[in-house]
Amino acid sequence: MANHLPTETVSIALAERSYDILIGCGLLDLPSALSCGSASAEALIVTNTTVAPLYAERLQRVLALHHTRVRTIALPDGEVYKDWATLNLIFDELLREAFDRKTVLYALGGGVIGDMTGFAAACYMRGVSYVQVPTTLLAQVDSSVGGKTAINHPAGKNMIGAFYQPLRVIADLDTLDTLPDREISAGLAEVIKYGPIADDAFLGWIEQHIDALRARDKTALACAVRRSCEIKAWVVGQDERESGLRAILNFGHTFGHAIEAGLGYGEWLHGEAVGCGMVMAADLSVRLGLIDAAYAERLTTLIERAGLPTRGPRLGAARYLELMRVDKKSESGQIRFVLIDAPGRASLHRADDALVAEAIEAHCV
């Protein structure tokens, strides 16, 4: 059944940087899905030690039909390795093997691999092409789409990076079969996010299908990935470099980044931190009188049903605030929060530290 799902295409309109997101089953073995670079170019698959044994050989075999040379590099797995030292392993390989400016990089893995590969592509010889092949739900619905690439700095997440669009995104839903349950839940956090910020009807659909999604029903997953990508494409198409609207995609992320940084990257999954961050952000929206408590409650219930934490670590509100001040959305030391203005609509707000502290304390273990 699942394999007979039609492949769907969502397009991101960014003038000469436009590209397609392909969503479907069996795409990793489909030569046509993977044909988008120059035929004469060389290719480097960048993956990690967890994903490599699962999918690298298959991808390498199909890419050999399109490229004169295909090599694979497997980085250590985890958010803690999203740093310069690990990024440099990609540059070392590219230079040791004399890959030239026509090289295409393939990011095979989750958000960390996608972000690092994209940033490596942005910087290698001042820019080579890359293709996203996301193998986690989180990467398929969010991080592989839209051209945000980065590495972490000890002082802040994603602080060093570039806006750099891929040639294509290939979301093979079959790769989600090998994903741990915890990572499915983490991905669902970013799916849920699109409801309160852009599409209240989608939130209702997720509520109805949350169990099917957690059970990896392919039809439900295809629908969730497609709608998520459509919303992201719509936002990114209007504001590629996050000068305004695009910031709404960071709903829950300001609190979430503080949780990740406060505990040390990798302790919680990014999606878990975002899940809990959305609970805090919804609460802050209520405290500012933007939405009623029932809507925040509804969102919290769904986040819980997705298998995500709804209570943050007890770092103390002061520490949260300190960590949030280095957020990229901050301006002159003032934190800006993505808050819900109404069901399906969000924007940036400032808030008093005292109110923010209340929203944090109300949702810490």
Added chain:
Amino acid sequence: MANHLPTETVSIALAERSYDILIGCGLLDLPSALSCGSASAEALIVTNTTVAPLYAERLQRVLALHHTRVRTIALPDGEVYKDWATLNLIFDELLREAFDRKTVLYALGGGVIGDMTGFAAACYMRGVSYVQVPTTLLAQVDSSVGGKTAINHPAGKNMIGAFYQPLRVIADLDTLDTLPDREISAGLAEVIKYGPIADDAFLGWIEQHIDALRARDKTALACAVRRSCEIKAWVVGQDERESGLRAILNFGHTFGHAIEAGLGYGEWLHGEAVGCGMVMAADLSVRLGLIDAAYAERLTTLIERAGLPTRGPRLGAARYLELMRVDKKSESGQIRFVLIDAPGRASLHRADDALVAEAIEAHCV
């Protein structure tokens, strides 16, 4: 007299990334020259330990009129520090001091400072603004203009970087007064370069004024900087990302990079390596029958009169070739050389290794 030279403006036309190059005397003390960022933004001056005591305080004083906060960071001086570890000092400072996305970086120094500050601006929070304030002749006529930013990798020069345009370039000719003679000569290499690749009449003008230029006559320098920037602006305006024409600006650089890498970065100044590289490239142009020997001889004489080396280190032709293969212009392991097609015109060529080796051996000590 010198201070009464009018300030001249050369514009680079790159749609929404267009900007002006201001050329003149006393610009560092001229508030209007330095007013181009957002009035509310914060500023970080990035300079090195040699330039900082000469000009940082003056620049900081003027910038305080435009920015709410101005800080300065002085990096260690030299090409050997054009690496990730030093680049990271900029990120450390920006994050420690909570500089936000509206920050403007000012690159106060030579080519190394300009390349690193530009790349830091390209990457910090996925992109902040920067202004080039070049204080060497080489940076004023070449590296500060056109948006090429980079750091070196142990395996190759400028291998990690970005195309990222500044808000403005401010070339204060007075800063050349403090430059060592050797660096004036190095800068003249890039001035001379524009003759054979784009403007044969300019080559004649340089021949007439080479002594005045070495003596730092401001009128001559103003003319040389302006014409160099005009040619560079014309080239970059047609081919920002070096997909074709822009490569001609690398005349002499393929051989030059091999000299720099072979000796270890910093042993020779970049301009010195380019000077000698142009002699080899002109010789190769002769060997391929593109130009006559007299033109190469004329160029060599001028390079010598500029105070530049015309004979390379004896690394052995095989080592040169090996080092040149990792040049960014290489494709599938084939080196591509910028060669002179006719006086004032250049393009990319391939050449047999044997012929290249002859051109190298003929000009080694």
